Amino acid sequence: MTDPRDILNSVFGFSDFRGVQRQVIARVLEGTRTLAVMPTGAGKSLCYQLPAVMREGTCVVVSPLIALMHDQLRAAEAVGIRAATLTSVDDNRAETRERFAAGDLDLLYVAPERASSGYFRDLLARAKLNLFAIDEAHCVSEWGHDFRPDYRLLRPLLDSFPDVPRLALTATADAHTRADILDQLGIPHDGLIVAGFDRPNIRYAISPKAGTTQQIADLIRETPGPGIVYAPTRAATEKLAEALSRTGRPTRAYHAGLDSAVRRRNQADFVASEDMVICATIAFGMGIDKPDVRFVAHAALPKSIEAYYQETGRAGRDGDPAVAHLFWGAEDFAKARQRIAEVEPERQAGERARLTALGALVETAGCRRAILLRHFGENPPPTCGNCDNCLNPPAAIDATETARKFLSAVFRTGQMFGVGYIEGVLTGQSSERSLMNGHERLSVWGIVDGEEAALLKPVSRALLLRDALRTNAHGGLEFGPGARALLKGEDDLALVLPPKRERRRRRGTAEANPIGDPLFEALRDKRRELAAEAQVPPYIVFADAVLRDMVALKPTSLAQMSNISGVGAKKLDAYGDAFLAVIRDNG
Known part of the structure; x- marks a missing residue:
C-alpha cells in the first residue's frame, strides 16, 4: 500500500487525518525538513509513525524521558509497529542493536544523551534510516521553558546524515522559541507548520488559594477519572497525597527524592489506573503518555505560561472533557520574584516578562483561553464558553x-x-x-x-x-x-x-462516559482484564471513546467492529472476538 490513508485505516484504525497531520506527513514523505507545532492530543506521534511504517528503513525518535519512550513503545507495538527503545534500563540492548542493523525495526526510541554520542552515530551508519523525529523539540531552545542542553548536540548528528528527513515536534513554543528550534535543528523557516494551540475540551479555571487542600479535594470529588496534582516541593507532594487519600480515591506521590523503585511503581500504578490521583513535582510532566487524564490541578504557580500550557496539556489527550484548575496565592508571586533576583542578570528581563504574563492570566476577569492563545500569537474570539470566567463571569x-x-x-x-x-x-x-x-x-x-x-x-x-x-x-x-x-x-x-462557588459532586467530566450503563461497565471490565493479561495500561487496549462507540453501535461482527474509529487490524484480531462476546452477553 502506498496511500497514507490505507495505512491510517489498516494499522491505526482511523478513517481520516486530523488537523495538519496530512500536511506534515506529506512533507515527511517528500523528504522535507519540518517543525510541527501541534497541541497535545492532536496526534503528533502519528506524523512520524505512519511514514516509518510506509518507508523502508527505521525512524529514529529522540525523546527526553525513558518513561515517555516506554509508554510510546507500548502504544506502537499495540497497533503492530515494530518498535524498540535503547535506554540504560533496557535489558535487551544487544538484541535491539541487532534488530536495528538488520532492518527489523520501524521505530527506535533513544534519549538525546545517547543520540549525540559517537558510538551511536557509528551504529546509525550501519543501518538504513528513513527519518529523524525529534520529540519535545522545545527542549533544544534556551528560550523554551524546558531547556535540555543535550538537545543542542543533536545538530551535528543530523547533519552527518543530510539525506535523511528530519521532523521536529512540540506542543509548546512561542514565536521566539519556534525560530530558535528551526535554527538549532537546521530546519528552514518555511518548514514551520503551526496547527494552533487551542485545546477546546479542557475547561480552564483559576482560583485564589482558600484552603488549597480542601479546594483540590472538592475538585477530585466532582471529577471522576485519573488526575495529576502539581505541587511546588517534594514534601508538598507527599503531604497532599496523604491528605487527598481521604477523598476515597487512590493517591500516590511522585518526586525525584523517592527511591527509584518506589517512583517507578507509583508511576506504573498511575498509568495503569482508571481513577488514581498522583501528586507530583513538575518532573512528572513529560514522563507520561496517558491519554485519559481527566484533570490537572496546580497547587502553586507554574514557572511560566508555556510551562502551564505544557502541564495542563497532560489532561484530556483523548479528546474527552477535562479540567485544568490552578490555585494561586500572592506568596507564589513573591517567591517567583525572589527566584528571578537570583538568576543571571541577562535572564532576568525575560523571566520578569514571563511572570507578568502569568499575572495577567490569573488576574483577568475575561476569557482565560483567549489570554493563553494570544500569548502564543493567535487571534482567538473574545470568549470561549469553556473557562471559569466565561461560564460564570466574575464581578470587577x-x-x-x-x-x-x-x-x-x-x-x-x-x-x-x-x-x-x-x-x-x-x-x-x-x-x-x-x-x-x-x-x-x-x-x-x-x-x-x-x-x-x-x-x-x-x-x-x-x-x-x-x-x-x-x-x-x-x-x-x-x-x-x-x-x-x-x-x-x-x-x-x-x-x-470571583463568584461564590457552590460545592458540586461528581459533575466535572462525568458526562463523558455513560457511567453506570451495564454494557459500558462490562466493556471496561473486559478491557481491564485484557490489559492485565498483556501487562499494559487499559487505554492501550482501547480508548474510552472506542468503548462508547461499541455501546452506541453494538457491532455484531468483526466487519462491523472494524468500522469503529481506533480499531485497527491488529487490535481487531487481538481483541475483537472478546469484546463482541461482551456485547452479545449484555445485549
Missing part, C-alpha cells in the same frame, strides 16, 4: 481607593508588618501590639469598615501580584516598584471578585 470593581489606603497603612507603620496586622490597623482592631507601637494614633487607624473591609485581603493579594508590595525576609510588607504610580494617581486597581 474599582478598588483603587482601598488599595491606596492599604499602601498608606504599610508606609505609615514603617513597612515592616504583615498583611494581618495592616488589616487590623485599617479596621481599628486594637491589640497590645498596636497600642505599644502607637499605631492607634495614626491617620489610617480604623478608616476601613463595612463592605470595604472584605476587600482588604483580595486587595493585598492584587498589590503583591502587581509588585506594588513585596514581602521582606521577616514576612513584613514593603513597597515594590508598582506602589508609586498607585499612590500618585497614575494607575488604578480593578479587582476581580
Whole structure:
C-alpha cells in the first residue's frame, strides 16, 4: 500500500487525518525538513509513525524521558509497529542493536544523551534510516521553558546524515522559541507548520488559594477519572497525597527524592489506573503518555505560561472533557520574584516578562483561553464558553481607593508588618501590639469598615501580584516598584471578585462516559482484564471513546467492529472476538 490513508485505516484504525497531520506527513514523505507545532492530543506521534511504517528503513525518535519512550513503545507495538527503545534500563540492548542493523525495526526510541554520542552515530551508519523525529523539540531552545542542553548536540548528528528527513515536534513554543528550534535543528523557516494551540475540551479555571487542600479535594470529588496534582516541593507532594487519600480515591506521590523503585511503581500504578490521583513535582510532566487524564490541578504557580500550557496539556489527550484548575496565592508571586533576583542578570528581563504574563492570566476577569492563545500569537474570539470566567463571569470593581489606603497603612507603620496586622490597623482592631507601637494614633487607624473591609485581603493579594508590595525576609510588607504610580494617581486597581462557588459532586467530566450503563461497565471490565493479561495500561487496549462507540453501535461482527474509529487490524484480531462476546452477553 502506498496511500497514507490505507495505512491510517489498516494499522491505526482511523478513517481520516486530523488537523495538519496530512500536511506534515506529506512533507515527511517528500523528504522535507519540518517543525510541527501541534497541541497535545492532536496526534503528533502519528506524523512520524505512519511514514516509518510506509518507508523502508527505521525512524529514529529522540525523546527526553525513558518513561515517555516506554509508554510510546507500548502504544506502537499495540497497533503492530515494530518498535524498540535503547535506554540504560533496557535489558535487551544487544538484541535491539541487532534488530536495528538488520532492518527489523520501524521505530527506535533513544534519549538525546545517547543520540549525540559517537558510538551511536557509528551504529546509525550501519543501518538504513528513513527519518529523524525529534520529540519535545522545545527542549533544544534556551528560550523554551524546558531547556535540555543535550538537545543542542543533536545538530551535528543530523547533519552527518543530510539525506535523511528530519521532523521536529512540540506542543509548546512561542514565536521566539519556534525560530530558535528551526535554527538549532537546521530546519528552514518555511518548514514551520503551526496547527494552533487551542485545546477546546479542557475547561480552564483559576482560583485564589482558600484552603488549597480542601479546594483540590472538592475538585477530585466532582471529577471522576485519573488526575495529576502539581505541587511546588517534594514534601508538598507527599503531604497532599496523604491528605487527598481521604477523598476515597487512590493517591500516590511522585518526586525525584523517592527511591527509584518506589517512583517507578507509583508511576506504573498511575498509568495503569482508571481513577488514581498522583501528586507530583513538575518532573512528572513529560514522563507520561496517558491519554485519559481527566484533570490537572496546580497547587502553586507554574514557572511560566508555556510551562502551564505544557502541564495542563497532560489532561484530556483523548479528546474527552477535562479540567485544568490552578490555585494561586500572592506568596507564589513573591517567591517567583525572589527566584528571578537570583538568576543571571541577562535572564532576568525575560523571566520578569514571563511572570507578568502569568499575572495577567490569573488576574483577568475575561476569557482565560483567549489570554493563553494570544500569548502564543493567535487571534482567538473574545470568549470561549469553556473557562471559569466565561461560564460564570466574575464581578470587577474599582478598588483603587482601598488599595491606596492599604499602601498608606504599610508606609505609615514603617513597612515592616504583615498583611494581618495592616488589616487590623485599617479596621481599628486594637491589640497590645498596636497600642505599644502607637499605631492607634495614626491617620489610617480604623478608616476601613463595612463592605470595604472584605476587600482588604483580595486587595493585598492584587498589590503583591502587581509588585506594588513585596514581602521582606521577616514576612513584613514593603513597597515594590508598582506602589508609586498607585499612590500618585497614575494607575488604578480593578479587582476581580470571583463568584461564590457552590460545592458540586461528581459533575466535572462525568458526562463523558455513560457511567453506570451495564454494557459500558462490562466493556471496561473486559478491557481491564485484557490489559492485565498483556501487562499494559487499559487505554492501550482501547480508548474510552472506542468503548462508547461499541455501546452506541453494538457491532455484531468483526466487519462491523472494524468500522469503529481506533480499531485497527491488529487490535481487531487481538481483541475483537472478546469484546463482541461482551456485547452479545449484555445485549
